[in-house]
Amino acid sequence: xxxxxxxxxxxxxxxxxxxxxxxxxxxxxxxxxxxxxxxxxxxxxxxxxxxxxxxxxxxxxxxxxxxxxxxxxxxxxxxxxxxxxxxxxxxxxxxxxxxxxxxxxxxxxxxxxxxxxxxxxxxxxxxxxxxxxxxxxxxxxxxxxxxxxxxxxxxxxxxxxxxxxxxxxxxxxxxxx
Numbered sequence: 001x002x003x004x005x006x007x008x009x010x011x012x013x014x015x016x017x018x019x020x021x022x023x024x025x026x027x028x029x030x031x032x033x034x035x036x037x038x039x040x041x042x043x044x045x046x047x048x049x050x051x052x053x054x055x056x057x058x059x060x061x062x063x064x065x066x067x068x069x070x071x072x073x074x075x076x077x078x079x080x081x082x083x084x085x086x087x088x089x090x091x092x093x094x095x096x097x098x099x100x101x102x103x104x105x106x107x108x109x110x111x112x113x114x115x116x117x118x119x120x121x122x123x124x125x126x127x128x129x130x131x132x133x134x135x136x137x138x139x140x141x142x143x144x145x146x147x148x149x150x151x152x153x154x155x156x157x158x159x160x161x162x163x164x165x166x167x168x169x170x171x172x173x174x175x176x177x
Contacts, residue, residue, distance in 0.1 A: 010067045011060040012082040013046070014074065021045055021092070024055040028094045031059070035073050037095070038066050042116070044091025044145070058086050059095075092144045102141040108133045108162070111141075111152070118149040122156065123165055129154070134161045140168035 014031075018024045028043040037043070040062040048054050061067045074082050093099070098115025108120050109131035122129050136157065141164050143152040154162040 010062065010064060011058055011086045012067065012071055012074070012084060013056050013058045013087050014079055014082050015048070015054070015056050016079065018055045018057070019053070021055060024057050025094050028057050028059075031057075031074075031079075032095055034077065035070055037070070038062055040097060041066075041095055042091075042093060043095030044086075044093050046087045046091050048087060056087050058091055060086070089148075090145055092142050093150055094142060096143070096150065099141065102137050103139045105134055105136050105161070107131060108135055111135050111137075115141075116150050117141075117143045117152050120152045120154055120162070122154050122162065129162060136161050136163050138163060138168050140164060140166065142166045 014027075016024075016027055018027060024045040028045070031037070032041070032043060037059070038061065042058075042060040044058045044060070046056045046058060048056050059070060061070055071082055074080075093116075096116040098117075101114050102111060106114075108129050111117060112119060112131075119128055120135070135154065141152060143150045145151075153165040155165050157163045
């Protein structure tokens with residue numbers, strides 16, 4: 001699968017007042033199902049800082065007709081008025097080509113070949129991991145756009161495998177406060 005950076009010309013952003021990534025992920029999954037988004041769509045989360053920190057979601061669609069239709073349906077379905085373009089170039093991808101197949105354990109080479117992810121990096125390690133290295137996806141693979149590439153950051157885990165850096169069930173910071 002060849003990775004393609006989302007085109008901001010066919011992108012829109014939804015500011016739904018969401019304050020956490022988990023709910024933003026759920027919104028993107030729900031929109032994908034409700035809107036029957038076409039193959040090649042990228043759905044990303046974006047941290048918006050400022051007076052009201054929040055998480056915006058963006059949809060980058062394969063062409064102008066899909067953009068128009070999605071825009072109309074979002075507005076009609078009560079998701080507010082979308083904004084044109086992407087809020088930034090550093091989205092965290094939730095929806096992307098091949099994402100649904102990234103389950104269980106696979107090699108780094110299989111993960112890259114079967115999805116829009118350009119490459120895998122290991123936190124704190126130089127270079128890229130051996131393509132034969134096993135990756136335990138935990139069914140939660142959230143790569144991030146960096147310099148026009150969709151990169152997945154991984155960390156080493158017990159048994160010589162890698163896992164995506166982002167955990168599917170993170171412990172909230174300061175949970176006991």
